[in-house]
Amino acid sequence: MTKVNRRSLLKGGAAFAAGSTLGAPMIWAQNIKDVTLRQFGTGVSNLNEVAQKVKEDLGFTLEMTALDSDSVTQRAATQPNSFDIADIEYWICKKVWPTGNLQPMDTSKIKNYDKIVGIFRDGKLTPESTIAQGTAPHSVGFTSGPEGKDFVQEESGWMTLIPTIYNADTLGIRPDLIGRPISKWAELLNPEFKGKASILDISSIGIMDMAMVVESMGEYTYPDKGNMTRAEIDMTLGIFTEAKKAGQFRAFWKSFDESVNLMASGEVVIQSMWSPAITAVKSKGIPCIYQPLEEGYRSWGGGIGLSKSLTGLERDAAYEYINWYLDGWVGGFLMRQGYYSAVPETSKNHMSENEWGYWFEGKPATDTITSPFGDPLAQAGEIRDGGSFQNRMGSVACWNAVMDENQYMNRKWNEFIAA
């Protein structure tokens, strides 16, 4: 057995203290290889490719854990020591931020802060835009100071989440099986598609899709779709329960793969869907459209938050990671899957002219468009569903949200599924 020598222990301790507290650039450069940041979040941006690239470009290790949004919320709210970086959606931030488990981020350390799109700063894409209902990202994007647990409505210099990824969601359709134009959310409950429609069985998002449908049918206009009263929840689920009993739905889906299979097999011809699911159906050679609708899109946005327990070298590494995230490589990677980057202009450097034109500007493709994984998604001449970034993000009708009556809504949702 080796004896632990008091002198060597002291020496080692001193060296360790110097390394971790002084943080001189020399030591930093050597130490950063040993840093491991633990990131967790929903599946969309927790991609192994990102972790690999971090290792290559920045030298430290990023461990990723993908969970569903309910588990993400719970973990961020209850176990701040179990993660360093939380990759969460803005509506989750609204729930989690008041617990104080995340630390405000100094925007002066964010190199590309000035280039972040308006949606995440003053809420407006262009100066004329109106702000959509629900939990709009800018409304929970800033806090009052380095110790803030509140939300402020102006750009205070302290951000709760650094925006990373967002998109506008709508209904997916099989144009070959429907054979006519679809232009309204109300079509989801059109008896013409009896037994061929589907909606997602994730309450917080499903209820918003339902609200879009109910408004589109002209049944009711919500003061705020993102924050319904109990009566509004009952009414909304009532309409859908009736449709369910009449056999409108073929199935409900909970996971991404299920939605792809339902659509690809032709079991369903119209359903709520996510952008990469459309991509997955198309890459099987089956026609599928992410249909822009008159009433607008249901949008969502995600960002990176830092755990309150993150300090010193690890925090520096996390800022480095954030700056790298906004620097364009990840943005390009995400945009080539149909998402948007918070700083589109840096992503442009990591995309070909054809890709940029197709995904961002809504121009016809000049050559085959492939996903980052090599599957062909569009041929020359095709245009992205919904068109340009301005067209799509400019017609957002509501943002994913968390309601005050969330628990009541969940119970009612359970009843809807069991009805």
Next chain:
Amino acid sequence: MENILRNKAITGWLMAAPLALVLVVFLVLPILLIVVVSFWQATEFSIIPAFVWENYDFLFGSPVTYSVFLNTFKYAAITWALTLSIGFTVAYFLAFHVRTQTWQIALFLLCTIPFWTSNIIRMISWIPFLGRNGIANSALLSSGVIDEPVEWLLFSDFAVILAFVHLYTLFMVVPIFNTMMRIDHALIEAARDAGASGVQILWNVIIPLTKPGIMIGTIFVVTLVMGDFITVRFMSGSQSANVGRLISNDIALLAYPSAAATAVVLLLTVLIVIGVLLRFVDIRKEL
């Protein structure tokens, strides 16, 4: 030391101790924990230790609970009837019509082959088969039996029951076959000599003697079906619910106390069902 070991009572306890310990740690404690948690309170983020009845209040106050329990019993009853008739027939054929033991064993092993894959895979493979454009529908369409694809084949109660029967029939075959193999063939000869017809032998000799096997199979099938949630979710396309799905939905929404309360009620229900079943046959005597 030797004296202690010679004491029969103590050695008896010592021999039972390892199993008892395993059961206490891995069965009794978790169940107790579930019972305890079922009285706790939950908010969106946290679970608060308490002693409140609100989970049970909500459970028994909601009409959905009753319809879901009814649905669970419906699945259990129909699946039981079908697995019993298929399982009994298969076991009867193996035990009384197949003459040599080699063939009996070979055919019996054949029955177990599907169990070499996971039951999720066996279940999911029905989906492309039964779908609107699936193999079943295209075969029926091309043979002219139907003009339009049959919709109720998939994402319906039919699909759920079909999957259950497919998954669990073997649990009926095995115990029934086992008890049938131990029936003394002299009894059947005696019945025949006494002038009984085939049906009378089946009804008055074979069925009474295979009751324990039937009962064991019944317990397997009923508990498996009542505790299932994944088959119902996939085969009904999330459109039907049983108690297992209520619990899994609650867990997904982090409502652990509510899930625990539902689990306790389900556990009691299943125990009552088994208790009633055991009134009919004394399994221990027959084993």
